[in-house]
Amino acid sequence: MKKKITMSLFWLVQTSSLLVLFVPFSLGMVGLWAASHFVRAVGLTLTFHRYFAHRAFKMGRVTQFIWSLIGTAAMQKGPLWWAGHHVTHHKFADRDGDPHSPIISGFYHAHLGWFLNDVRHNKVADINPVVRDFGKYWELRLLDQHYWAPPLLLALGTYLYGGMQWLAWGFLLPTMTLAHATFAINTVNHLYGSRRFETVDESRNNIVTAIFAAGEGWHNNHHRYQRAARNGFYWWEFDPTWYVIKAMSLVGLAWDLQAVPARIYQEAAVRTEARVDLAESQALQTDAAPLREPV
């Protein structure tokens, strides 16, 4: 029954995001979409992903709860459920046991099917490190059990404040775009993009998903070194979640930020050099190829 309600609500939000076509348009509404999409995206990536699943930094109990509340408003189930499954993803990445690998189970199942319709993933085991270590906070357990409440409050809040226009631009459309931005990390980032590191999985770096998923698109970097607080390993790799973590650390709200070790940067440099050498030798071979006279 709960599964049917979750599926119905998910598809209701997805399809009713088209309401933006039938309410008045303004640039301010685009700003509202961006705020609702990106603030919740950072809630998910900063808290569910880098903090609960990877322990990339530390923060206090109140900050941890506020960010978890924002992340849960994304309508992607609870923080312990989300992060618990993500740990399993890294453990089995693109092999049997990975809850969402497009290589193993196909694109649809990896993008949506596992999240909506796969009873094997309804619960996270108590021995999962996320449940084991963060399940001790009663407020997180409460949020995890009642994950439907924050998105419902956001939907109600936007509607009561600004009617259908605010509901469509402030909740429906950004909830739809954020769902696909997050799920694209599981699918697009295991299929399309560049591979800086030779990881055992199929993870890739992709600038488009990096933009829409607040820095998570540097997924090959992340699979190479999961513990780092930053997924963009260089200043030119756009990673707004990292900027927020860094800003929090400057005012004392986050500490013990995990850096990318020097050996990983050295490995990246060696791989880049090898790619340049290969490209140069291929160019030389092309130049040296004998030209054929047209007949």
Ligand SMILES: [Zn+2]
């Ligand atoms: Zn992955």
Ligand SMILES: [Zn+2]
């Ligand atoms: Zn991860």
